[in-house]
Amino acid sequence: MSAAHAQEETLTQTSVEIAIITTVGCQFCKRAKDTLKQAGLGYREIEASNQPELLNKIKETTGRRTVPQVFVGGTCIGGSDDLSRMVTNNQLSKLLHEAQGKPALPTDLQDAIDTASKPNQASTDAAFIPPGISRHEYNSSQELAASMESSHHDIRWANPDLRTFTAAEALRWLMQHKGIQQQEAKQTLALLQQTHQISVVDKDLDLSNEVSDADLSTTHLQLVSSAPVPQFGQPLNRHYTWFGSARSPSEVSESLRQIILLLYDKHLASDGKALNYKALKQDPVFKTYVNATAELQKVDVVSLNREERMAFFINIYNAVVVHALAVFGPASNLKQRLSFFNAIKYNIGGQDYSANDMEHGVLRDNRPTPASPWVLLGVPHWSSGYFKPSDLRAAHVVSPMDPRIHFALVCGAKSCPPIKVYTPTSLQEGLDSATMAFCEGEVVVHKEERVAEVSKLFKWYAQDFGPQEHLFPWLVQYLSGSSKADLQDLLDTVGAKRIHVKYRHYDWALNSQE
Known part of the structure; x- marks a missing residue:
């Protein structure tokens, strides 16, 4: 569904239009739509996936980089959490009453939607037609x-x-x-x-x-x-040998990304919190996806620039994790988790890349894993790197490393970031959006106690984010509302070093709905 072809929900309609901007596979978008359905409110959905120009216009109009964005009476009233709160305290009912006769979207944004070119629709078989x-x-x-x-x-x-x-x-x-x-x-x-x-x-x-x-x-x-399903530890896309040449890495990645997003969106719970991996695995489209991954065997990643390489490996990392969780299920303990991300892999351009290879070797600028002895001893700089110098894959390392990748990579855990859309042309906006969405839920500032509660990701990957005096000034730009104001006030009054850090519990339970 394109932005120019918005969907009308056939629910009990209010006399006032509600519009919601969404993207495919967005758990918060699912949650917002479910909130409106539960409240018996109809809405018009504008699905803006694959439309960077439209997303930029939305950001320009509202100042918000994340989705969903809910509109009433020509004004953006917020996202999923804002909507839920306004439904609970009846504030939404008051807004709807005041917005009688007004269009949901501001005129300039509606004009942008009306003139938006129809994006390429997600196809479940395009990868197979040479x-x-x-x-x-x-x-x-x-x-x-x-x-x-x-x-x-x-x-x-x-x-x-x-x-x-x-x-x-x-x-x-x-x-x-x-x-x-x-x-x-x-x-x-x-x-x-x-x-x-x-x-x-x-x-x-x-x-x-x-x-x-x-x-x-x-x-x-x-x-x-x-073709038999590869065993655990074998490349998941080597169940058969791809015949002929492959398309460009960006085209292959885009095809796989669209299929996996369709599956993700289809089998994501209405509250956006869990994915039905069992149903996903049994979906005929999943078989189409699995067979399409074989094309990765022949892609040539040598010519990719930095942004293209980042988008490609982020998307393929997320795809192999969802693929592996559907086929093998999750790791159940720390020992299994350490081996799981080493064992799940795709063959890319003739070389095997595990999830760890993609994350630590490529996307993290060839840095040691958090479980590396050098990291545990507090001297990660002593490590010679994840890839050895003789490793051919070392030629594809992304340098310099961008710490925002940690909010783009999906591990399947409940505390893990949700899957999102990443393309080379809108990579910066996508990473900003992912970082903001993650921080909104995982960073809590207690101003009076001078305490910042943050995800354990910031502890495990401290070498990527730097010490507190670097982390908090960097972090404040991705917060909003009172959290942003409170953290900035603490930085201005006591300084980053005097802010106490409390690490939040990281829930490794699978984000699964059976």
């Missing part, structure tokens, strides 16, 4: 692969456990069941490979080229839909 393949050919190959899978009793398996068969057997099946000659069967088999319906096992072979009878008899194929 150049030169028509939609009809793609659909036909999908139907044919499904027919082969349903006719498995008629196929002579080379390895029944792995569900592999020879290319010669595939040709026999095609000629027998489709009533076609050998040459057409060979062309059909090549199309199945090009559309990623079948994969050649343990061999780099293009079936569109002339293949000898001997090779046909020794070449093993596998239906992608029957």
Whole structure:
């Protein structure tokens, strides 16, 4: 749904319009919509994902960088928490009464929405249609692969456990069941490979080229839909080998990001607090997503600039975490958590990248993990780095490191930041928004006691945020309201070093709804 195509909720309507700006996969947006539904209030939703120009206009209009933003009578009344409070104390009812006859959105913002270009819609199959393949050919190959899978009793398996068969057997099946000659069967088999319906096992072979009878008899194929799920510790996107070249990293990342966001949004609880991983795993779109990840095997990340590299690895990190949690479930204790993020991985451009590799090696400028002996001893600068100098992946390190990445990376825990949208063109706005949203919920200032309660992320990654005299002046720019005013007052009166820090409990329980 584009911003220019807003959604009308068919609920008990008030005589005054309520508008809400949202993005796909936003837990706070879900929560705000649920609050309005529970109150029996209708609203108009403007979904602004993938529209950086519109989001910039919203920020310019309201001064707020986060979503949701709720509007009544031409004024932004706040976000999810503000809305909940106003419903509870009946302040919203008073505003609605006062706003009789007024449009929900200010004129300039409504004009921007009306003229907003329709963004690219999230597609669940775009990653599978290579150049030169028509939609009809793609659909036909999908139907044919499904027919082969349903006719498995008629196929002579080379390895029944792995569900592999020879290319010669595939040709026999095609000629027998489709009533076609050998040459057409060979062309059909090549199309199945090009559309990623079948994969050649343990061999780099293009079936569109002339293949000898001997090779046909020794070449093993596998239906992608029957490919076995990788074991824990294996790359999750190596269940089959991607055929041909890949699109640009940004295109691949965008396709995967859109699919995972659709799944996330679909299976996120109405209050925005939990994700139904079981339902997500069983969703047919999840299988589409899993198969699409194979394209990462062939992407070339060498040419990415810093912003492109950051957006790419943030999105892929978040994707592999959600993927792994759906397939394997969460780690249940500290020991398992330490190994979990080392074990879950994707193959990217021929190199395996675990979640830890992406976070500490790439995004954190090749810094040691919080569990590193050097960090535990308080001398992280003694570490030679996460990647060894000889490691080819060290060429893709993001430098300098941006500490805001900690509020963009999703770990699946209840205290972890929610998944968000990141693109190279709107990366700075996205990281600002993620940081502000996280700090609003995880930073509490007690002015009289000179105490700041903050997330343990600031303790674990102290080497990234720096000492208190650096942390608090940096932090104040991402706070709002009384928290911002109180922290700034403490900085002005007693100084950062005299503010007492209290670390909040970090809830590692899975943000799951079963």
